[in-house]
Amino acid sequence: MTIRVVDDSLFATTDPVALRGSACRACGAHVFPAMGTCPVCTGVDVAEVALPTSGTVWSWTTQHFEPKAPYRTDEFAPFSIGYVDLGSVIVEGWLVGKTSWAIGEPVRLVLAKAWTQDGEPVHTFGFEAVEGSGHE
């Protein structure tokens, strides 16, 4: 069964899930989502890469009010967004499972349901806390 996602181009794989970024062969910079050029050194020699699937919370916030269109959800509840340090790049994404986070907290990449379409869940990517990491 195919896992439906909000945008196929964001993923190197969906099972297991890994994000699709690009890496510049000239300067080594990693970006997400994948691009055909390098915004850091202005080069054009880039390669697609699967990004690391775990990292730490670099910053976080919780969205307490429902965003305007084009935001899409089955039913709104406050949710967290953060930047996660994956080492080679810091990526912005949902932080799932709770609404209070700590900078430095370890997290891992997961798929999370964004909305339902034609009775099927459509997923986006997010990061969940690593159990037993000692962070509340």
Added chain:
Amino acid sequence: MSDDSVYIVGSARTAFGRFDGEDNDLAEQAIRGALAVAGLAWSDVQFAVGGTNGETKPDNLVSRLGLTGLPFVTVKNGCATGGVALMTARNGLLSEGADIACVVGYDNHARGAFNASPARYGIGAWYGATGMMVTTSYFALKIQRYLHDHGISPRTLGYASEKAFEYAAAHPLAWRRKPVSVDDAMDADMINDPLTRFMFCSPDAGAVSLVLARGLRAFDLCERPVRLASVALRGRRPGSFEVFSPWLSPGERTSPSIDASQAAFAAAGITPADVQVAQLQDTESGAEIIHLGETGLVPHGEQEAAYLNGDLKVDGRIPVNTDGGLLANGEPVGASGLRQVHEIVRQLQGRAEGQQVPGAPRIGFTHVYGAPGISACTVLVAEGA
């Protein structure tokens, strides 16, 4: 002083807030006000610049001001519009060999404006659909990290809000003029952690106009002309943290505000320690804190102490946003950069419309910053008696 020095010899602003009329009415009101202060007529203006992020064409203002055939350049540069318009007017005076220029910035934003689409920023639709295309979350993420990096308590955000509304209460042309205590600010509804409802500015309406004069002409027109010692515009470099960024680089954090302020200070031959009154982009309370550090006015990490010591109040070491800033005036994008200059001009001339900085300050500084990663800064110096 030289023939190439450019001075502000007149300035005027409208009341900011909700405006139920035509954008052009706002702009005209500001222009006529600035000309009146300078004792000039539209026919005296030799070069004009108009900046707005709305739908009107600023150069069409000539149809109501007078068809003198003057060159009228229009600017649309997001939050930097006011600074860029001023820079353009200064450059126009010098390149045209003209003596008098007029610059106007204005906007009339509806409630809840600033709803961008991902496509405009080159991002896929998924970004907006999953609720990440929200400017409040960007501001929150940025200040959350900054507070952490520099050991600043979230209560500092409340100090910024309290100061803004205190000074707006004293300024007849500000918008949000009801005082807000630190506790009111901290206890208000959370929008995006750590920022509450009283920590964000809102889009609104307003217009500001300046009249510039070149060289000695300035002293015929104005008892205390304010010299535009420098104006610098910079864009983002790798490592900056801008709105609508699905990724950030893990390395050194850069900022167009750091680059623009350094360039403005260098061109004016001064350091941040020389600044006696300042305006900093305070789109939300966190921005004022971050920009104190990025411009060098207060060392990173010392902002909390600066608020508590009163350093940033009108009678402090470095008064900041003495008219209530964006927090209390709102954000008509085209006008804000010029509102900042107007307030500094009034302070340096000893004619502040709200609370006056004592001790006859001579050196002022303004800083705007906005999407997609731009900053414009000016250094202003009082001349004359």
